[in-house]
Amino acid sequence: GESVGLHLPTLSVQEGDNSIINCAYSNSASDYFIWYKQESGKGPQFIIDIRSNMDKRQGQRVTVLLNKTVKHLSLQIAATQPGDSAVYFCADPQGGKLIFGQGTELSVKP
């Protein structure tokens, strides 16, 4: 079946550095992706989304890049802060049902 996956299960960065979390997808027909952040003991929280007619979308300190040719998207977090420590998921809504990747755990070192 179709899947969404992340390249690395964990990522450790120094506070103030930029973080890049990658995600690959297999469904060529996918046209919309969402990034979620999940802090320990909480439910996932929407960060940013992107549609396939865009290559890049920026939010507050976050940027998502979409490369449809290689079916890859990335989440970039600028000036990573301790509060960014969480598990990050990319998700592909297929017919309204979210297909989640396994998640990347981001740890921020002070």
Added chain:
Amino acid sequence: IAGITQAPTSQILAAGRRMTLRCTQDMRHNAMYWYRQDLGLGLRLIHYSNTAGTTGKGEVPDGYSVSRANTDDFPLTLASAVPSQTSVYFCASSDSATSGSDEQFFGPGTRLTVL
């Protein structure tokens, strides 16, 4: 505005017992979902409901049932719990017709342990 509430927060349950996890949203969203989250497996969809009165099966529906009698409530029932149903359960809702996106809003989760 509470958003999505789930109850109980956590539960320890003997195998074979029946259990209903409750989920209520006050956003008048038309669609609701139940996921389970297990270490190393991410979130997997159990059941969903696109609108009140309708339900559908997700990726891992076996051993679970749902109902959607009204817009706000979407209970998940384990008829006879088994240890493999030990997990964290998340309820979510969305209203793409209003928001124009498929963003789902998640509840705080229910941690269920089946012994």
